[in-house]
Amino acid sequence: MPTTSRLPQTDPTPVAVEPPVRRPPRGAWARVRRAALPFGSLVLFLALWQSLAASGTWSETLVPPPAKVWEAFIDVSTTHDGVRGYNGTYLVEHLGISLRRIAIGSGVGIALGVLFGLAMGTVGWLRALFEPWITFLRTLPPLAYFSLLVIWLGINEEPKVTLLAVAAFPPVAVSTTTAVAAVPRSLLEAARALGASRWDVVKDVVLPSALPETLTGVRLAVGVAYSSLVAAELVNGLPGIGGMVKDAANYNNTPVVLVGIIAIGVSGLIIDGLLLRLERAAVPWRGRS
Template sequence: MAVKDDIRSAARRPAKESGVYFAVSACSVIAVLLLWWTASRNPWVNPLFLPSPADVWSAFADIAREGYKGSTMLAHIGASLRRIFTALLLVFVTAVPLGILCGRNRLIRAVFDPFIEFYRPLPPLAYYSLLVLWFGIQDTSKVILLFLSGFAPMFIAAVYSARRIPADRINGARSLGANGFRLYAFVIFPSCLPDLLTGLRTAVGVTYATLVAAEMVAAVSGIGWMVLDASKYLRSDIIYAAIIIMGIIAILIDSAIRLLIRKVSPWIES
C-alpha cells in the first residue's frame, strides 16, 4: 500500500511543478505587459519607438479586419508559413539522410564537411544577392535561402546523433540479419530520431529568424515583409503587431515539435 502511495505522489509531483512553472511564466508576461503599459502612459519613451499596448492592439484589429496592402492577415501568414514549411521539408528530407550517412562514414563526412562548415557561419544576407541573381526574385530564391539557413543545424544534429549510437546496438542488429537499408531504416534512424527532432527545433528557430531577410527582396506578402514595409512609413504599431504575431506562431510551432519529442522519447525533458 505504501508503494502505491509513493507512485501516486511521484506522478502528482511533475504536474504540480508544471503548474508552478506555468504560474511563474504567466506572472513574468504580466509584469512585462504592465511595465510596457506604464512606460507608454508616461513620457519615458517616445511613442514612435514604443507605442502603447492599446495602439498595437488597434493595429492588429485593423489588420485582422481589413488586411494589409491588399491582402488579408491570413494571406500574409499563409505566405510566410508556406515558404518556411517548404524549406523545412526540403531540409528534413536532405539533411537527415546525408547527415546520418556522414555520421556513419568518415569518408563521406570528409567530402561534405568543409562545405557545410564554410557556409554555416555566413550571414544569410551575405549570399542572398547571389541567390536572387541565380534563381530570380520569386519565391524560389526565398525558399532556398530558408533551406540553407536550416540545413546546417539539421545536418550537424544528424551527424552527431548517428555517431553516438552504441556499437553494441549496431552489432546486435547485424547479428539478427539487419543490413543495408533495413539497418538504417529500422535501427539507426529510430535511434537518431530524438536528437533529430531536437535539431529540427534549432533549424526552425534559425529558419524563422531568416524569414525577414528572405522577404526583403521583391516580396509583397508575408509577416516579415509587413515588418519591413511598415518600417518605411514609421508605423511602429504595425511593426509591433506583426512581431507579436510572428512570436506567437513560433511558439505554436515549437510547442508542436516539443509535443512530438515527448511522444517519440518520453524519457527526454523538452
C-alpha cells in the same frame, strides 16, 4: 473502610470536529503554477511596457503604448476605412503565406539534412568531404547570400524558399551526423551478428538511436528558418508577415512592425510546442533511460 474508585467526569457537551481540509492534488498545483507563471510574466511585461511608454522618455514612434499596438492589430486584421488589412491583405493571410514558405523551405532543408547526416554519419570519407562545407554554410548569416540568390533565381518565390531551405539544412545535418556517429558499436555488431543487412542495421538500429538528436536538430532548424523569415522577404515579400514588417518599417509604422514581430513570435512558439509534443510521442524514452 472500603475504597471506592471514582471515574473521571466527562463533559456531556459534544465537541464539533472540523472536517479535514481537502487540498488539491499535487499535480493540479503544478498545472496551475505552469499556467500562472507565464501569465504573470506577460502581465509584468505589459505593465513595464506601458510605464515606459507613459514616461515620455521616447516618442510614440519609437515606443508606442500597448493600446496603439492593439489598435494596429485590429486594423491589419479587419477592413477599416475601406482598406482591407495591410496592403490589401489581412494579418492572418500574411502569416499564412509566410508559414507556407517556411513549411516548404524548411521541409526541403530538413529532408536533405537528414539524408546527408545519415550518409556522413555512416561513411567516414563523406563526413570528411562535406562537413567543412556544412560548417561554412552554418556560420553564414542569411543576408550574406540572399542577394546572390536573388541574382540567380529572381525576385519571386524561389529565392525566399531557397534561403529558408539553406538556413534549415545545417542544424539537421550536424545533429544527425553526430547522433549517427555516436550509435554504440556494440549494437551495430550485435545486429550484424544476428544476420541483419546493411539496410536493416540503418533502419532498426541507427535511425531509432539517432532519432532524439535528429528531432532536436529539426526544432533548431525551424527556429533558424523563422529567424531568417524577414530576411527572406526583404525583396518582394508582400504579401507575407516579414514583408509587412519590412514595409511598415519603411514608413516608421512601429505599431504594425510590433504586430508583425509578435505574430511571428507567437506562431513560432505554437509550432515549437507542436514539435516538442511530436518529439515526446516519437521518443518517449528520452530522459528516462
